[in-house]
Amino acid sequence: MATTPRKAKRLAAAPRTPEVIIPKPTPKRFYGEGIPGVDEEKLRGKLIVVEGADGSGRSTQIAQLVQWLEGSGHATVQVGLKRSSLVSEELEKAQQGNILSRTTLSLFYATDFADQVENIMLPALKAGFMVLADRYIYTLMARDIVRGMDETWLKNLYGIALVPDAVFYLNISPEQLVQRNFAKNKALDYWESGMDLGLSRDMFDSFLKYQALMALQFKRLQSVYGFEMVDADRSTEDVNADLRRKIESVLAGR
Amino acid sequence: MKTFAELGFPGRLIAVEGLDGSGKSTQIYLLKRWLELRGLKVFFSEWNSSELVKSATSKGKKMTLLTPTTFSLIHATDFADRYERQLVPLLRAGYLVLCDRYIFTAFARDVVRTCPPEWVRGLYSFAALPDMTFFFRADLEVSLNRILDGRPELKYFEAGMDMGFSTDPYESFRIFQGRMLEQYLAMSREFSFNVINANETVETQQAILRKLVADRIDLPNYDFKKA
Numbered sequence: 065m066a067t068t069p070r071k072a073k074r075l076a077a078a079p080r081t082p083e084v085i086i087p088k089p090t091p092k093r094f095y096g097e098g099i100p101g102v103d104e105e106k107l108r109g110k111l112i113v114v115e116g117a118d119g120s121g122r123s124t125q126i127a128q129l130v131q132w133l134e135g136s137g138h139a140t141v142q143v144g145l146k147r148s149s150l151v152s153e154e155l156e157k158a159q160q161g162n163i164l165s166r167t168t169l170s171l172f173y174a175t176d177f178a179d180q181v182e183n184i185m186l187p188a189l190k191a192g193f194m195v196l197a198d199r200y201i202y203t204l205m206a207r208d209i210v211r212g213m214d215e216t217w218l219k220n221l222y223g224i225a226l227v228p229d230a231v232f233y234l235n236i237s238p239e240q241l242v243q244r245n246f247a248k249n250k251a252l253d254y255w256e257s258g259m260d261l262g263l264s265r266d267m268f269d270s271f272l273k274y275q276a277l278m279a280l281q282f283k284r285l286q287s288v289y290g291f292e293m294v295d296a297d298r299s300t301e302d303v304n305a306d307l308r309r310k311i312e313s314v315l316a317g318r
Numbered sequence: 319m320k321t322f323a324e325l326g327f328p329g330r331l332i333a334v335e336g337l338d339g340s341g342k343s344t345q346i347y348l349l350k351r352w353l354e355l356r357g358l359k360v361f362f363s364e365w366n367s368s369e370l371v372k373s374a375t376s377k378g379k380k381m382t383l384l385t386p387t388t389f390s391l392i393h394a395t396d397f398a399d400r401y402e403r404q405l406v407p408l409l410r411a412g413y414l415v416l417c418d419r420y421i422f423t424a425f426a427r428d429v430v431r432t433c434p435p436e437w438v439r440g441l442y443s444f445a446a447l448p449d450m451t452f453f454f455r456a457d458l459e460v461s462l463n464r465i466l467d468g469r470p471e472l473k474y475f476e477a478g479m480d481m482g483f484s485t486d487p488y489e490s491f492r493i494f495q496g497r498m499l500e501q502y503l504a505m506s507r508e509f510s511f512n513v514i515n516a517n518e519t520v521e522t523q524q525a526i527l528r529k530l531v532a533d534r535i536d537l538p539n540y541d542f543k544k545a
Contacts, residue, residue, distance in 0.1 A: 096437065098434075099387055100432040100434070150374060150378050150384075151378075153374075154371070154373050154374040158370050164399060165398070165402035165403060166402075167402055168371075168402055168403075170398075171391060171395040172371070172374075175388055175392050175395055178385075179383070181387075182388065214444075220436075220440030220441070221440070223437055224437075
């Protein structure tokens with residue numbers, strides 16, 4: 065029987081043995097004060113964060129990880145920025161109109177994040193799910209730091225965030241990033257180009273400058289929060305294989 | 319934390335704080351009338367949210383989606399909007415800004431709603447302190463009765479129903495307000511509140527208010543003609 069490429073991919077995603085590995089629970093904690101009334105001991109699931117610029121391949125990687133995890137018998141749930149039922153609509157409108165000042169926008173994003181922490185992440189972790197986060201507080205912090213917000217203030221604000229079990233930063237060269245952005249959207253995004261900062265009136269120029277500033281902040285945050293840097297200039301498959309290997313050791317409690 | 323004067327702003331911010339029903343809104347209104355009639359640059363600021371923030375807040379309240387953390391954050395968002403778009407520009411322009419409620423409302427309310435005090439204080443650390451804060455201290459029963467007599471229908475969050483103090487909204491409201499009062503009193507010295515006895519007559523309170531303001535703020539500086 066001939067194996068179609070699609071089928072081959074499916075087979076690769078399926079585990080070799082029918083055995084389902086039971087993840088080893090590891091202690092959870094919050095970065096700061098945390099959320100009132102939460103018992104960290106009861107959070108049995110794993111929190112896996114994928115960070116990286118727009119066009120670094122985050123959503124593709126996460127989609128493949130979900131396939132693989134579910135194929136291996138793990139329940140998954142996904143979170144991301146601007147996805148809360150509480151404020152996502154308003155946040156979208158605020159961005160389009162560009163009418164909120166920086167502290168306001170920053171707190172609005174934090175509200176969106178907190179809503180997902182309480183209504184999606186914590187219940188899922190309690191139930192033993194694998195929570196995959198498409199970006200996390202690091203993106204929010206880096207964006208705000210680039211805009212001149214106080215880092216101590218941000219750290220206190222995001223003291224409500226759980227320390228993830230793993231954070232992967234998809235690192236990609238600026239040249240690749242531009243190419244992938246054009247391939248994806250046909251145009252550069254206003255916010256991803258940092259146009260609100262007035263770095264340059266030329267959007268292409270601003271995009272490069274802004275992404276360089278963001279990369280710099282991520283590098284700094286990496287030394288504080290210890291992300292795993294993943295070379296994302298490689299093929300999707302190579303990157304995913306790398307991620308799976310690392311997640312396997314997370315599941316084993318290492 | 320520093321006051322607007324200490325930060326070199328030409329304007330001055332006067333805040334009133336107190337429980338619902340303590341009469342603070344009446345007092346700040348009368349203070350505003352006095353300053354206005356003297357021909358001073360004065361602006362009265364209420365907690366008027368922008369449409370966007372209002373939409374999210376009312377959705378959250380209607381659907382009781384809010385937890386102590388998101389309740390606190392959405393109000394901080396609201397405050398930041400008011401602070402950055404309205405208060406700071408006015409104070410830069412040299413206005414006397416009168417605020418009906420300021421960050422202390424959030425400090426008291428969010429802590430009663432179980433948020434960690436240091437976290438809440440940190441959230442609002444971008445805001446400067448008022449140049450003067452008046453705290454209207456009334457007997458708990460007096461303020462409770464003023465609210466409960468006039469407006470029998472209590473809103474869910476207003477009564478603190480999500481906190482599980484009591485299943486009876488009136489009882490819940492009483493407990494909630496009682497704890498708010500404790501928090502206000504505990505902050506009184508730290509933030510140099512000017513405590514006004516809200517059991518006195520309207521006129522007595524207003525006379526004290528006007529005297530304190532005239533003593534502490536060089537009012538002729540805020541004359542329109544001078545600007």
